[in-house]
Amino acid sequence: xxxxxxxxxxxxxxxxxxxxxxxxxxxxxxxxxxxxxxxxxxxxxxxxxxxxxxxxxxxxxxxxxxxxxxxxxxxxxxxxxxxxxxxxxxxxxxxxxxxxxxxxxxxxxxxxxxxxxxxxxxxxxxxxxxxxxxxxxxxxxxxxxxxxxxxxxxxxxxxxxxxxxxxxxxxxxxxxxxxxxxxxxxxxxxxxxxxxxxxxxxxxxxxxxxxx
Amino acid sequence: xxxxxxxxxxxxxxxxxxxxxxxxxxxxxxxxxxxxxxxxxxxxxxxxxxxxxxxxxxxxxxxxxxxxxxxxxxxxxxxxxxxxxxxxxxxxxxxxxxxxxxxxxxxxxxxxxxxxxxxxxxxxxxxxxxxxxxxxxxxxxxxxxxxxxxxxxxxxxxxxxxxxxxxxxxxxxxxxxxxxxxxxxxxxxxxxxxxxxxxxxxxxxxxxxxxx
DNA sequence: TTGCCCATGTAATTTGTTACATGATTTA
DNA sequence: TAAATCATGTAACAAATTACATGGGCAA
Numbered sequence: 001x002x003x004x005x006x007x008x009x010x011x012x013x014x015x016x017x018x019x020x021x022x023x024x025x026x027x028x029x030x031x032x033x034x035x036x037x038x039x040x041x042x043x044x045x046x047x048x049x050x051x052x053x054x055x056x057x058x059x060x061x062x063x064x065x066x067x068x069x070x071x072x073x074x075x076x077x078x079x080x081x082x083x084x085x086x087x088x089x090x091x092x093x094x095x096x097x098x099x100x101x102x103x104x105x106x107x108x109x110x111x112x113x114x115x116x117x118x119x120x121x122x123x124x125x126x127x128x129x130x131x132x133x134x135x136x137x138x139x140x141x142x143x144x145x146x147x148x149x150x151x152x153x154x155x156x157x158x159x160x161x162x163x164x165x166x167x168x169x170x171x172x173x174x175x176x177x178x179x180x181x182x183x184x185x186x187x188x189x190x191x192x193x194x195x196x197x198x199x200x201x202x203x204x205x206x207x208x209x210x211x212x
Numbered sequence: 213x214x215x216x217x218x219x220x221x222x223x224x225x226x227x228x229x230x231x232x233x234x235x236x237x238x239x240x241x242x243x244x245x246x247x248x249x250x251x252x253x254x255x256x257x258x259x260x261x262x263x264x265x266x267x268x269x270x271x272x273x274x275x276x277x278x279x280x281x282x283x284x285x286x287x288x289x290x291x292x293x294x295x296x297x298x299x300x301x302x303x304x305x306x307x308x309x310x311x312x313x314x315x316x317x318x319x320x321x322x323x324x325x326x327x328x329x330x331x332x333x334x335x336x337x338x339x340x341x342x343x344x345x346x347x348x349x350x351x352x353x354x355x356x357x358x359x360x361x362x363x364x365x366x367x368x369x370x371x372x373x374x375x376x377x378x379x380x381x382x383x384x385x386x387x388x389x390x391x392x393x394x395x396x397x398x399x400x401x402x403x404x405x406x407x408x409x410x411x412x413x414x415x416x417x418x419x420x421x422x423x424x
Numbered sequence: 425t426t427g428c429c430c431a432t433g434t435a436a437t438t439t440g441t442t443a444c445a446t447g448a449t450t451t452a
Numbered sequence: 453t454a455a456a457t458c459a460t461g462t463a464a465c466a467a468a469t470t471a472c473a474t475g476g477g478c479a480a
Contacts, residue, residue, distance in 0.1 A: 253459085253460080254459095254460070254461075255458085255459055255460065255461095274460085274461080275461080275462080275463090278460085278461065278462085302459070302460065303460090304459075304460065304461095305460085305461090
């Protein structure tokens with residue numbers, strides 16, 4: 001039917017200049033967390049990830065963070081050391097970004113091709129199958145999604161308040177503001193779709209009535 | 213080194229009533245495509261997927277569609293047959309949903325828990341690392357993302373026009389309308405963030421100027 | 425003093441992508 | 453008639469999740 005073509009096939013694995021290792025985005029996300037300079041354990045990183053990345057980039061599982069850290073260390077982008085607490089808690093390994101790591105993540109953030117966000121919208125997938133649902137069930141799916149969106153919006157907003165004022169967090173704060181608006185929009189889109197469904201149902205009822 | 217546990221304590225794989233196979237969402241997406249009733253090949257399904265799911269649920273690769281189809285057939289949710297064109301083109305295998313499949317996908321769409329959408333927003337990940345970028349590079353990332361969003365919006369809009377009027381496509385059309393609004397919002401959020409960045413830059417310049 | 429959550433990881437498994445193979449059909 | 457493209461898949465690999473293992477601190 002149509003020549004659609006979104007994406008040029010060319011240069012799949014970009015070999016660039018310095019022949020960088022070409023890590024997946026998730027590695028850059030973890031290295032990005034380290035690029036703020038702190039020395040962090042895998043557990044810490046997971047927590048930070050849940051508090052920041054989560055709003056616009058899904059938060060990886062513990063185990064993946066651990067394996068990303070190993071990969072980053074192997075690539076020379078991070079170093080680690082064991083920390084033995086004087087008493088009490090178990091030993092742990094903490095990671096810190098290296099100069100090479102800062103360089104790499106900076107280059108990635110500056111020069112990688114801008115590729116489209118990945119969205120897997122379960123609720124929409126189900127509404128797309130509206131021919132299998134009762135109207136009441138559609139409303140229920142939308143209502144729960146709306147609730148989720150509003151909760152996320154409020155969290156993002158609260159985190160903006162927390163982070164605002166810290167100049168070091170200026171850009172993370174901007175993305176939190178973006179997230180607050182994004183989830184507000186998700187909420188409003190759910191409301192709009194709810195109306196659309198009501199209207200569709202109403203017109204179907206009219207159709208049945210007037211056109212036997 | 214020990215007795216393997218028979219059942220996880222927290223019942224991670226919900227065993228519901230009928231002890232359903234518990235497929236991942238992607239399987240339901242493919243089965244959902246078949247639930248409109250057509251007999252389709254893997255290739256066809258990929259094309260349909262690119263034209264519909266794509267807007268709100270990432271389109272799986274060919275190879276994954278093929279393996280999902282095998283799984284669905286094994287589960288009894290689809291049947292397949294070889295089609296030998298009388299002349300010309302190669303043989304191919306086409307799939308059709310079964311009654312059990314219709315039943316399963318309907319039950320899934322009606323009763324599965326509503327879980328949050330998965331978003332991996334690469335452009336935001338990079339802007340979150342604004343401390344590593346020059347303002348000009350941030351603007352570039354946003355500009356490209358905006359362009360992508362607007363292109364998607366236009367496609368969704370065009371597809372709404374195509375599908376509108378077909379009563380069988382009423383619900384898919386609703387989700388296309390949702391998508392049109394979603395990508396409009398993405399575009400507008402990019403613009404808003406662009407302004408925020410300009411403002412931040414300006415205030416930094418002021419800060420440097422007035423407070424040496 | 426037992427159960428539970430925090431913290432730290434490794435192993436097994438599943439999900440998803442890219443690369444490859446193959447033939448027929450269109451186009452230059 | 454050679455090259456690109458459509459169509460159909462399989463195989464190899466990478467990414468990511470869930471399950472499992474382990475120990476310490478703390479609340480009941």
